[in-house]
Amino acid sequence: MRHKGVVTAAVTTVLALSFVLMAAQGAASTPGVSGTHVSLTKLPSGAGSLAYRSPFTAGILKSASTPTTLCSALTYNDYAAGVYPITKTEAFVEDWETGNLTLCASGVDSVIQAVPSAVAGLGYYGLSGVMVHGSLDLLILSWGVEAGWYCLGATSSGCASTSYFTLPSTFCSAQPAGFCNPDGVVLAKSLGFTYVDIVNIEMVTCTASAASCTADAASSAFTGYSPVGITEYKSKFYVSDNSCTGNIWVGTTKSMKVLYTEGNSLEGIAFHKHTLYVGDDAYCGGVAGILNAKTGVELPTIFTGAIEIISLDSDLQFATFSPGAVYLQ
Numbered sequence: 001m002r003h004k005g006v007v008t009a010a011v012t013t014v015l016a017l018s019f020v021l022m023a024a025q026g027a028a029s030t031p032g033v034s035g036t037h038v039s040l041t042k043l044p045s046g047a048g049s050l051a052y053r054s055p056f057t058a059g060i061l062k063s064a065s066t067p068t069t070l071c072s073a074l075t076y077n078d079y080a081a082g083v084y085p086i087t088k089t090e091a092f093v094e095d096w097e098t099g100n101l102t103l104c105a106s107g108v109d110s111v112i113q114a115v116p117s118a119v120a121g122l123g124y125y126g127l128s129g130v131m132v133h134g135s136l137d138l139l140i141l142s143w144g145v146e147a148g149w150y151c152l153g154a155t156s157s158g159c160a161s162t163s164y165f166t167l168p169s170t171f172c173s174a175q176p177a178g179f180c181n182p183d184g185v186v187l188a189k190s191l192g193f194t195y196v197d198i199v200n201i202e203m204v205t206c207t208a209s210a211a212s213c214t215a216d217a218a219s220s221a222f223t224g225y226s227p228v229g230i231t232e233y234k235s236k237f238y239v240s241d242n243s244c245t246g247n248i249w250v251g252t253t254k255s256m257k258v259l260y261t262e263g264n265s266l267e268g269i270a271f272h273k274h275t276l277y278v279g280d281d282a283y284c285g286g287v288a289g290i291l292n293a294k295t296g297v298e299l300p301t302i303f304t305g306a307i308e309i310i311s312l313d314s315d316l317q318f319a320t321f322s323p324g325a326v327y328l329q
Helices: 010-017 020-025 055-063 169-173 217-222
Strands: 068-072 080-087 090-095 101-105 108-113 124-132 135-142 147-152 161-166 182-187 193-197 202-206 213-215 227-233 236-241 247-251 256-261 266-272 275-280 289-292 309-312 317-320 325-328
Touching: 068 090, 068 101, 068 108, 080 101, 080 309, 080 317, 080 325, 090 124, 135 182, 135 193, 182 236, 193 227, 202 217, 202 227, 217 236, 217 247, 217 256, 227 275, 236 256, 236 275, 247 266, 275 309, 289 309
Parallel strands: 080 124, 124 182, 182 227, 227 266, 266 309
Antiparallel strands: 068 325, 080 090, 090 101, 101 108, 124 135, 135 147, 147 161, 182 193, 193 202, 202 213, 227 236, 236 247, 236 266, 247 256, 266 275, 275 289, 309 317, 317 325
């Protein structure tokens, strides 16, 4: 759920917001396929090239390791958000509650760059990065304050420079909900970006520093669902669905199609070694974990039930919202 302009105590906030994505669209109200993780819905011919899951693919699990903890939440008060890899044992982590950029390594996390004070506030969800002339630039984006900031020249020590922006007020006020609610985001080399919005049920593309933003035509594919996570691979976007249908869409800003349906609430999404993976929150049944979208097999998990896998990166590092922690699959 989204309460724009309302600030509550942290204890109340976590109870209300740990299910923020599901509640925003009433995802849990639609019964989904059982979360037993033994079958995917096979789509009609031409709908996608990924095979449906078979219970006899369990042998793939033998080569996959159980997740290890890279850090547990300390400085970001138990709420983790976006994650972006540095090395296999280090990651940038977005502080959901403040917008700070933190370093996760050696079991702890620490603030390496404070959010610009003008755009500080809770609801920082989207984190994305891009290499520009050999330098890593990061975007940290918030629905809570309808704003974001850039960490330019990012290293494990901090940012060479920063800049911030707010989303266009005229664009946001004209949204179906009356405000912008950016969730997962992809950053381009131009420093423009494309995000998905679970509340307004759309994909939006903005120029650098959000000088202008436009709702993309592909948004029509999301009607009735809950687009929340997004990644890009070979000039195509892949979007996850946090409803109990659990779609994964593929396409461009002009059009999207369903690649396949998982039948459970999906969130973090990323490519790792040319294979698509997605975080299965399992709020519609079963046990949370990381799903190999090529084989349809869920990798070994340390969880015993549902948990919000808010983000996933290209090294298979992933963050859980609350209790906030970062793991390496």
